[in-house]
Amino acid sequence: MADSLVASRVTARRGGRLVFRDLELAVVPGEAVILRGPNGAGKSTLLRLLAGLLRPETGDITRAGVAIADDPESHRADLHYIGHSLALKGILTAAENLVFWAEARGGDAADAASALAKTGATAFANLEVRRLSAGQQRRVSLARLFVSPATLWLLDEPTVTLDQAAVAALARNMAAHLAAGGMIVAATHVDLGLAGARVFEMAAARGDDEAAA
Amino acid sequence: MTRTLFALIKRDLNLAWRQGGGALLGTVFFAVAVVLFPLGVGPEPNTLARIAAGVLWVAALLAAVVSLDRLFEADHDDGSLDGLALLPLPFSLVVAAKCLAHWLASLLPVVIISPFLGLMMRLEGDALGALVLALLLGTPGLSFIGAIGAALAVGLRRAGALLSLLVLPLYIPALIFGVAAVEAARMGLDPAPHLMLLFGATLFAVVIGTAAATAALKFDLE
Numbered sequence: 001m002a003d004s005l006v007a008s009r010v011t012a013r014r015g016g017r018l019v020f021r022d023l024e025l026a027v028v029p030g031e032a033v034i035l036r037g038p039n040g041a042g043k044s045t046l047l048r049l050l051a052g053l054l055r056p057e058t059g060d061i062t063r064a065g066v067a068i069a070d071d072p073e074s075h076r077a078d079l080h081y082i083g084h085s086l087a088l089k090g091i092l093t094a095a096e097n098l099v100f101w102a103e104a105r106g107g108d109a110a111d112a113a114s115a116l117a118k119t120g121a122t123a124f125a126n127l128e129v130r131r132l133s134a135g136q137q138r139r140v141s142l143a144r145l146f147v148s149p150a151t152l153w154l155l156d157e158p159t160v161t162l163d164q165a166a167v168a169a170l171a172r173n174m175a176a177h178l179a180a181g182g183m184i185v186a187a188t189h190v191d192l193g194l195a196g197a198r199v200f201e202m203a204a205a206r207g208d209d210e211a212a213a
Numbered sequence: 214m215t216r217t218l219f220a221l222i223k224r225d226l227n228l229a230w231r232q233g234g235g236a237l238l239g240t241v242f243f244a245v246a247v248v249l250f251p252l253g254v255g256p257e258p259n260t261l262a263r264i265a266a267g268v269l270w271v272a273a274l275l276a277a278v279v280s281l282d283r284l285f286e287a288d289h290d291d292g293s294l295d296g297l298a299l300l301p302l303p304f305s306l307v308v309a310a311k312c313l314a315h316w317l318a319s320l321l322p323v324v325i326i327s328p329f330l331g332l333m334m335r336l337e338g339d340a341l342g343a344l345v346l347a348l349l350l351g352t353p354g355l356s357f358i359g360a361i362g363a364a365l366a367v368g369l370r371r372a373g374a375l376l377s378l379l380v381l382p383l384y385i386p387a388l389i390f391g392v393a394a395v396e397a398a399r400m401g402l403d404p405a406p407h408l409m410l411l412f413g414a415t416l417f418a419v420v421i422g423t424a425a426a427t428a429a430l431k432f433d434l435e
Contacts, residue, residue: 053295053434077301085292089224091231103220104300144296 003064003151004028005050005183010059012045019045022059025185025200029151032174032184032194037202043187044084046202047154050185051081063152077105079152084160086141090130094121094140097129098147105148115146120169134161142170145177153177155186167192214302218310221297225314228287239280240322246272247330258335265334266344266395273323273348274384277355280319281380282373284311284363285430298434305427308360312422316356324348336399343398343408347391350408354415357422358383364429386414 005027012019019042027033035043048054049061052068052075061068068075088097098112116125121139124132129140138161145153153174159167171192174184178196186192229236250268254260288294297307327348331341362380366372394407 051295051299053298055435073301073303076299079299081295081299083292083295085290085295087292087296089228089287089291089293091228092224096227100220100224101296103223104217104297106216 003183005061005063005152005185007046007050007056007061008059010049010056010061012042012049012054013057014045014054020202027152027183027185029181029183030178030196032178032186032197034192034194034197034199035185035187035202036189036199038204041202041204043202044156047081047083047156047185047187050152051079051154052076053081078150079154080145080148080150081154081156082142082144082158083156086129086137087144088129088137088141091128093126093128094132094143095125097140098125098143101144102147107148111147112143115143116140118146118169118173119143120166135163135166138162139166145173151182153182153184153186155184155188157187157189159188159190159192214306217300217302218306221307221310222314222317225311226318229314229318236280236318236322239276239319240326242279243272243276243323244326244330246275247334251333262335262337262340262399265331265336265340266392266399268334269327269331269344269348269395270388270391273320273327273352274355274381274388276323277320277352277359277384278377278380280315281356281359281363282366282376284315284360285367285426286363286372289367289433294430294434298430304431305423308364308427308430309357309419309423312356312360312419312426313353315360316353320352320356324352336395339401339404340395340399343404344395347394347404347408347411350412351387351391351415354387354418354422355384357415357418357426360422360426361429364426364433367430367433387411387418390414 007023007025010023011021035046037043049056052072063075094116095112098115099109102108102112116122119139119142121143124136129137142158158170167190171194174192175194178184247268251261288297298304300307324345328341328345331344336344359380362376365379366376369375390407390411394404394411397407398404
């Protein structure tokens with residue numbers, strides 16, 4: 001397998017509480033995995049583990065056969081993680097925020113502008129982010145996916161506060177990313193209508209014995 | 214990699230100036246604190262010159278602490294810290310770049326206005342030069358040591374007071390060497406040995422501060 005993301009027998013514990021045990025998940029290029037499950041099932045934890053922001057208590061997460069802990073930088077160079085928080089500065093304009101993320105990932109202002117266009121945020125690119133509505137802010141935050149090319153997208157509830165048109169645009173962008181050989185793991189309750197998306201059910205963690213795999 | 218670090222420093226400077234408060238607060242605090250001394254102690258030149266080095270250095274330390282509390286807190290609150298931790302370079306470099314940006318935004322202005330305040334405190338000639346040089350060599354260490362406290366205090370309420378308690382004791386070496394350099398120059402002695410010790414303390418702070426702050430932030434991300 002050229003590129004793939006594999007979590008094998010991963011157990012995660014946060015703040016002493018077992019979140020899940022012996023979780024198995026594999027994602028290959030062109031594939032989207034939609035995480036489903038009740039609140040507290042560990043969807044966000046799994047996404048943070050896959051990004052390398054958290055370390056599993058036991059088990060391995062590998063990227064193209066190499067443990068991400070062994071080569072975190074090349075893993076990070078080839079992924080975008082969009083969490084609940086926007087990772088935007090309210091007192092900077094949308095464009096300034098995106099230019100920073102573009103430059104930090106080796107791009108430039110032109111990349112930032114085209115990224116904003118992809119999520120329909122060009123119209124308010126020159127407004128301070130704190131003046132934007134929640135949905136507009138989310139569009140600006142999602143534009144971070146396009147500041148630099150990355151195979152793996154990890155999305156934590158990306159549709160929250162988006163209107164229907166923006167959700168549709170996100171689904172189109174995700175489909176285009178998959179068609180280009182990208183990999184997506186997303187936690188969402190919205191049906192994005194992605195062809196070939198696989199749903200990964202996560203059960204609620206119920207203490208040490210019955211945690212889901 | 215350099216490009217990423219430049220982008221980060223540029224952003225932090227931009228934010229510091231945009232917010233006004235952030236960058237200038239420490240500098241204004243420094244100026245006001247020093248200006249109070251001639252009013253409180255009286256304008257007698259010998260007295261002022263004798264306490265000048267200590268007053269200016271203590272004011273600089275406090276200015277550093279005052280400006281430190283948002284160093285990582287803001288990025289933690291809005292989720293930027295995740296994005297920074299996921300940049301394709303060692304996280305310690307990101308931390309070091311943020312410390313450098315803090316120094317440029319908050320403490321370099323202190324160094325720049327220090328000769329004027331030194332004059333007001335009746336420092337003259339070599340002593341004034343030694344003061345500026347000592348602050349220039351010593352204050353970067355304040356940002357890096359302070360980063361340890363700022364990283365540990367991320368996510369805590371009332372972090373400001375805790376930060377001073379954590380960080381100020383670690384500033385003592387810089388204070389001692391910095392004041393000694395100015396005093397040596399004032400007595401007509403060579404301040405160079407003190408300045409070298411001070412710069413040594415700064416280099417030590419860069420290494421230890423970066424490593425410790427990185428560790429604390431990684432723990433926080435988990």
